[in-house]
Amino acid sequence: MKDAHATDAETDVFASALSGQVLPKHRMPDDHSPTEVVYELLRNELLLDGNAAQNLATFCTTWSDDGVHRLMNMCLDKNMIDKDEYPQTAEIEARCVSILADLWNAPTGGAATGCSTTGSSEAAMLGGLALKWRWRTRRRAEGLPADRPNLVCGPVQVCWEKFARYFDVELRQVPLEPGATGLRPHQLAEYVDENTIGVVAILGVTYTCVYEPVAEIAAELDRIQAEHGWDVPVHVDAASGGFVAPFLHPDVVWDFTLPRVASVNASGHKYGLAPLGVGWIVWRTADLLPDELVFDVDYLGGDMPTFALNFSRPGGEVIAQYYLFLRLGRGGYRRVHQACADTARYLAREIDAIGPFTLLYDGEGALPAVSYTLTDPVGAGFSLYDLSDRLRARGWQVPSYPLPADRGDTVIQRVLIRHGVTRDQIALLVADIGRAVEQLRAAPHGVSAVAPRSGFHH
Numbered sequence: 001m002k003d004a005h006a007t008d009a010e011t012d013v014f015a016s017a018l019s020g021q022v023l024p025k026h027r028m029p030d031d032h033s034p035t036e037v038v039y040e041l042l043r044n045e046l047l048l049d050g051n052a053a054q055n056l057a058t059f060c061t062t063w064s065d066d067g068v069h070r071l072m073n074m075c076l077d078k079n080m081i082d083k084d085e086y087p088q089t090a091e092i093e094a095r096c097v098s099i100l101a102d103l104w105n106a107p108t109g110g111a112a113t114g115c116s117t118t119g120s121s122e123a124a125m126l127g128g129l130a131l132k133w134r135w136r137t138r139r140r141a142e143g144l145p146a147d148r149p150n151l152v153c154g155p156v157q158v159c160w161e162k163f164a165r166y167f168d169v170e171l172r173q174v175p176l177e178p179g180a181t182g183l184r185p186h187q188l189a190e191y192v193d194e195n196t197i198g199v200v201a202i203l204g205v206t207y208t209c210v211y212e213p214v215a216e217i218a219a220e221l222d223r224i225q226a227e228h229g230w231d232v233p234v235h236v237d238a239a240s241g242g243f244v245a246p247f248l249h250p251d252v253v254w255d256f257t258l259p260r261v262a263s264v265n266a267s268g269h270k271y272g273l274a275p276l277g278v279g280w281i282v283w284r285t286a287d288l289l290p291d292e293l294v295f296d297v298d299y300l301g302g303d304m305p306t307f308a309l310n311f312s313r314p315g316g317e318v319i320a321q322y323y324l325f326l327r328l329g330r331g332g333y334r335r336v337h338q339a340c341a342d343t344a345r346y347l348a349r350e351i352d353a354i355g356p357f358t359l360l361y362d363g364e365g366a367l368p369a370v371s372y373t374l375t376d377p378v379g380a381g382f383s384l385y386d387l388s389d390r391l392r393a394r395g396w397q398v399p400s401y402p403l404p405a406d407r408g409d410t411v412i413q414r415v416l417i418r419h420g421v422t423r424d425q426i427a428l429l430v431a432d433i434g435r436a437v438e439q440l441r442a443a444p445h446g447v448s449a450v451a452p453r454s455g456f457h458h
């Protein structure tokens with residue numbers, strides 16, 4: 001006789017024994033259940049998550065074409081670390097590194113090196129470690145103390161704070177000047193010294209979406225070297241901008257064109273358009289990646305150099321990244337991001353027209369995004385947090401948060417426009433913002449303009 005669960009499931013998934021129960025939450029059930037029943041129950045539970053297509057807070061890919069879905073499914077069993085068992089996946093990773101080194105203008109001749117990672121955070125750890133090792137080797141060779149490394153940066157993403165804490169490096173975060181949206185080169189002189197392992201410049205500041213002026217930062221470090229003799233390398237955190245600037249802003253000088261840029265990281269799963277789980281780091285030349293950081297893994301059959309924090313890692317995202325490079329080409333990436341940038345500028349105009357907002361970034365010149373503040377946070381009768389809450393009731397996830405130090409008294413709202421976000425969708429958002437503002441003005445909450453209540457951002 002068939003077991004009762006199987007019989008249930010054959011009648012109807014929602015008439016099954018399991019769907020009539022509260023699901024076990026702390027102890028594994030004693031026995032198995034039918035695939036379709038468990039699948040439907042979990043699918044229903046996941047509907048409680050925010051709808052990714054309305055998540056305007058994330059930089060990450062939320063839409064993929066059918067080719068990506070099919071390749072990801074096919075690659076479910078490919079382990080990125082088993083380079084000997086899956087040599088073609090390893091080969092495709094190497095091709096992606098070469099393509100990115102070329103896209104970011106590394107010296108010709110293939111001297112650049114790099115690898116895939118789980119995202120920009122792991123890439124940042126690897127980039128930071130290489131900086132620390134090179135600085136320490138140099139200091140020791142000169143017979144100088146090498147126990148107090150520091151890293152200088154502006155308003156960085158949390159991954160650099162993690163790097164500093166995990167790997168025992170002092171993080172010298174330069175505060176924002178009044179009116180500034182990122183690090184300003186003239187601020188460096190006060191923070192850089194002989195113990196500075198590097199300066200992180202951000203192409204696409206998380207908070208404000210603007211590009212920091214990498215060329216001017218490099219020039220200021222040239223000046224500091226001329227004055228003090230300290231040769232401080234630049235690592236560009238191009239998590240978002242690394243896949244935007246080459247296509248939309250070819251005149252912005254930020255990459256390996258600048259001799260001082262030693263390494264660059266980017267998130268394949270942001271404007272690289274790959275599904276979640278892939279980042280990239282590229283060093284200008286192989287000698288910038290110290291040998292001591294590279295492990296030769298030989299027990300899987302071959303002898304493969306690896307530099308990574310993880311061991312096992314899925315290979316599908318890397319395959320999908322290569323697919324997208326081939327599928328879209330430079331022209332395709334440009335058109336996708338241009339469409340997003342056009343929609344961002346449309347949104348900026350509409351936000352401006354609603355009235356109570358001042359644009360901080362209008363989508364022109366850097367990431368396809370818009371950020372704004374309340375012109376009169378005290379007199380508006382509502383806060384941006386109130387507005388975020390109202391929009392959330394319609395499913396929109398639009399984050400409000402304070403700027404980093406020293407502009408922490410400025411609360412902003414930010415909307416990211418990504419692949420898959422349409423003009424019509426943004427027109428609907430604009431209508432919802434307009435309605436929400438009217439309602440909030442009619443029935444003000446009278447809450448503080450600065451107290452963070454739903455401060456989610458990335």
Ligand SMILES: *Cc1c(COP(=O)(O)O)cnc(C)c1O
Pocket residue numbers: 059118119120121122157159202203204205206237238239240267279458
């Ligand atoms: C998103 C982001 C990161 C972290 O990248 P993940 O790929 O999410 O790990 C680091 N730096 C900047 C500037 C970012 O925007």
